Amino acid sequence: MMTACVISVREYRKEHTFLEKVSHDDMMQADGSAISGFVPDVSSPLSLDTEGRVTLTAETAPVNPATPTQPQMRTLQLSKGDTLQSLLTEAGASKEDIDQIIATVQSKYNLRRMKTGQAFIVTTQNATESQPFQLKNIEFNISDKSVLTVVRTAQGTYEAKVESLTLKPVLRRIDGRIQSSFYSTALRQGVPKNIVQEAIASLTYVMNFQHGIKKGDEFQILFEEKHDRHGKVVKTGNLRYVSFTAGKTQHRIYRHTNNGQVSYYDDKGRSIVKGLLQTPLDASKMRITSGYGMRLHPINGYNKYHKGVDLGAPTGTAIKAAGDGVIIKYGYYGEYGNFVKIRHSNGYETAYGHLSRYEKGLSVGSRVSQNQVIGYVGSTGSATGPHLHYEVIYKGSNINPMSVKKMPSVQLVGKDLQKFNKAKSEIDTHLVALAQPNTIAYLPDNMTDSTQQPVVG
Ligand SMILES: [Zn+2]
Structure with a gap:
């Protein structure tokens, strides 16, 4: 049905002054089928013919770039x-x-x-x-x-x-309404897995996930992405904000860097921290074989300050991270034998000695969450029998692990609180700007802190 159609470029221009704005449908109406064949090249009509004419036939017009084209x-x-x-x-x-x-x-x-x-x-x-x-x-x-x-x-x-490759930092907002679980709903909405996990870990502090969630509850998540120059997502960055509305109560959590330390805060500027586990072993499998403080060293035979507690348990019993944190030592360490040390937030560290073996896949720098298995009880180093030597260090000094009940949550005050409120209102502004589902905003290059991982108690 397509027949040869010749129109001059001048005529063509007259009819379609605003070429960019003419949709394919408009073109079809304007000049029937021949024009429709012309449509694929509408972005470059003038390059088609040096004589100022556009020649289109069924054989040559089409979809295929039969004539020189734009890139x-x-x-x-x-x-x-x-x-x-x-x-x-x-x-x-x-x-x-x-x-x-x-x-x-x-x-x-x-x-x-x-x-x-x-x-x-x-x-x-x-x-x-x-x-x-x-x-x-x-x-x-x-x-x-x-x-x-x-x-x-x-x-x-x-x-x-x-x-x-210069990657552009981008903020993406994803909202959802709970179908079955928060986890599966968020994944289905396109939230990356590590972001969902982070969101759940931080919300756990302010709400009860086992009983507090109902179908229809809503969440909003704001997180960073890095885009390449073509707008393709190359990397997922950090969770920046999560809110969860259970019934009439909305819980809001903000990621914020205070004096170089990244943490999550509620909307009042109170940091989200969890207490350390008092014993990093399954309580049913262990007994305290040596307490904290001065004692006669069982091997050397002289008095020595015991900087931790010894928890007796069968070789191979799983040792769990006492809190979320980052592994800062992971290797053989003199009397401690196989040794792990974890840094938590707010000045706390925990240390684990005499391990028979380590958990696979961990090393210095690995991020661990509370209850995550980090190794197994043993008697490497200087130990009379299988036990875990466990230490808690607060701001550089050993403290009695049994005295640690809950790490204090930090309420920002003064200038720190002012800074938090400013960062919070920036996030709130982004939330309003990104009210449409699955929208993104470009961030200034210096606005991300992707290199730092938050350490939550
Ligand atoms: Zn010990």
Whole structure:
């Protein structure tokens, strides 16, 4: 039904003064089927014909860039068994071009390191029927931090360069209404798993998750993402805010950095902290074999201050982190044998000695949560039998672990409270601005604190 249709560019301009604003539908109404064939090229009508005429026929008009076009961008992705070579071949690049491109890329990056799923953003230009694929450039991320770009030069050769990838920090808001559990509802709404876990961990302080949640309760989560220059999410950052409305009560939690320490606070500026576990072993499996304070050392035979408590338990009994925190020592340490030390918030540390073995996957710097297994009871180092030597350190001094009931929550006051209130109102402003579901806001580059992990008691 498509017949040849010739209209002059001048006429065309007159009819469509505001080309950008003309939708495909408008075009169809304006000039029927022939125009509809013209639609794919509406962004560049003037480049079509040097004689100032636009010639369209059923054979040549269409969808395919049969005539020289504006640069076109597309994403190619490595599937299993693909190579950059096979992708480019499939896309229509000539063998000569591919050989050159591969050689250029290889000079900067080992293509064997490429994994399935690797995406290439390919921009082509001046495609013609005889050569449908004329490369302008290819770019792909070779790490979280750098991008490799291959550019075609005016001489028709290819050049590769590696640039550092500037990621744009973004704030995303996701809301939800509880279906079954908070966890599953939030995941279904698209909240990343680690953000959901963080949200639950911080809400646990202010509400009872076992009994306090009902279908229909609502939550709002604000978290950071890092976007690459094409707006693709490259990384998830930190949870910045979570609110949970159970019935008529709304719980609101803000992430905030106070004097260099990241923590979560309620809306009154009170930090969210949990008490340390009094005994980091299953209470039914252990007994206190040596208390805190002065005692006769069982091996050396002289009086020595015992800086912790000894908890007797069978070799292999699981040892749990006494609180959320970060592992700061993880390795053999003299008399302590296999040893773990964890830093918690507000000046607390806990230490664990004589382990028979460590839990897999942990090391210095690992973040652990309360009750997470960190190792197993043993008698390495200087120990008469299997037990856990357990210490609590507060601001650099050992204290009796049995005296630690609850770590005090910190109420910000004075200037600190003023700073908190300012940060809080910034978050509240973002919440209002991001009221539409699943919207994002760009943050200034210095507004994130992604490198720091919050340490919650
Ligand atoms: Zn001991």
